[in-house]
Amino acid sequence: MDADSAVSAAREYFLNLQSLICERLAAVDGAAQFSLEQIDNPQGGLSQPRVLAAGAHIEKAAVQFTHSIGDSLPPAATARNPHLAGNRFQATAISLIVHPCNPHAPTTHMNLRFFVVEAEQPVWYFGGGYDLTPFYPRSEDIVHWHRTAAAAAGEHYPALKKHCDEYFYLPHRQECRGVGGLFFDDWSEGGFDASFDFTRRIGDSFLPAYQPLLEKRIHEPYSDAQRDFQLYRRGRYAEFNLAIDRGTQYGMQSGRRIESVLASLPPLVRWEYNYQPEPGSAEHQLTDYYLQPRDWLAEAEGTAVDNSGD
């Protein structure tokens, strides 16, 4: 594998995916457009953050492309391959977050990345995934989301779903961030071509997984109380991103452009001391039922072992 042509291929795919996602989200919104900034990175890389704010249906969406090039890999970054320290390396990625206005429409996050250290035998991996954070979930939406994810990830779906449930978890609340999805890392299974195919299958499945849910739910009526609950639950998102997420913490400490690192934060957030939802309410069901790790596909097919206690 040639590092430069691998990076070029991943970069082209991520840029095209960014265009497609921005085009589709803007079309769903129908009012606001994505900004387009291009920021040259040192040594020839590029950051291309695109943000849509204050739309008719999308309160904030950030879809970011980055390609960064480093002259010398830090020793700490390569404990498993100490002989690579000091080598040239490249990383390219797409990452996105969507915060809809309507509390019936779920928030989502996706990212895909490719990393390579140049060497006679280049060391490289893919990583990424996507997850869904509803406020007023519908089981049918979650099943559609996981079915689409499972079709993309194939035999790897159970492992990637489990990894996702484990990663997007708030230990201080003992709560999952959302209803999960896919998460993979250090992925080089089957060699470059197979891994890149796998990454593309996941990337290509994001819009089919998310867009129907967004289109369906943005037109539902909602009350002020439901909007308040959405803002309250966005507090969990901010807690996760600022206090738990390793990617955000690395970004904050590494001196990367801070507006890009924190572009995922919700546009409006509410914290309320000691809020406790009414037992049996939709708000209570969110944490009591939906945000527990579940085998959504087995449940949909009626093959699940019910251990929810309901």
Add this chain to the structure above:
Amino acid sequence: MDADSAVSAAREYFLNLQSLICERLAAVDGAAQFSLEQIDNPQGGLSQPRVLAAGAHIEKAAVQFTHSIGDSLPPAATARNPHLAGNRFQATAISLIVHPCNPHAPTTHMNLRFFVVEAEQPVWYFGGGYDLTPFYPRSEDIVHWHRTAAAAAGEHYPALKKHCDEYFYLPHRQECRGVGGLFFDDWSEGGFDASFDFTRRIGDSFLPAYQPLLEKRIHEPYSDAQRDFQLYRRGRYAEFNLAIDRGTQYGMQSGRRIESVLASLPPLVRWEYNYQPEPGSAEHQLTDYYLQPRDWLAEAEGTAVDNSGD
């Protein structure tokens, strides 16, 4: 010094200070009252969080008292005194935060704590301080705040002010959180009686430092744009508390009651991608002038060396 009577004395002072502060803040608000919860801690301690929410002028205030007792000091907690590992220890503290509604009224935070490890020669210290976070600062308010702090801390003011500026700093934004105040830690100067006196002087000076600013500014008219800017700047507060503050991080990891640990978070927060205030505007002056560490007292007396570049 007897550990139990030292804890009793600190505890009584902190509880009385909590009462007084809640009474005064509720009187300034004029509409809402503080809740009163009492939660028994294991081994005889007490947590007493008091929260006022959705007041006429105070959007949220949390004034918390805690007394906790531990059977066995963890070795990690006492690197400097390894012979104390396994000893009984006690901690008692008051901590508060005030988020006013009006963007012209500054947010504030205060805490005081006493920690003691029981032993033939007990090991103990005081710590704490207070700091001010304005959105539309007035120099006269900041000078009053620092004059009151300086009168309380006496000869230690310069060191405690510097410590405060250094602690309440957001490295990822290269910004101070506010205009500073006092911060001290590991304090046992002059023995228990002198240290306790010093701590009380600081505690007693909090209301004289803050209350006049609150009373003066809560009646000022403000625009929607100013309110928006306040919510935006509260984002910095949330970033600091969740991603930077060692106390909050310790609280989140230690399994302490999470609603108490995160009671300091603002009631409503806004994030806006790549917001840049107009050069020369009040919003620009906040970060460009007021949130730079300054010698406010020397400036007020016209004795400062001007190195601000203005």
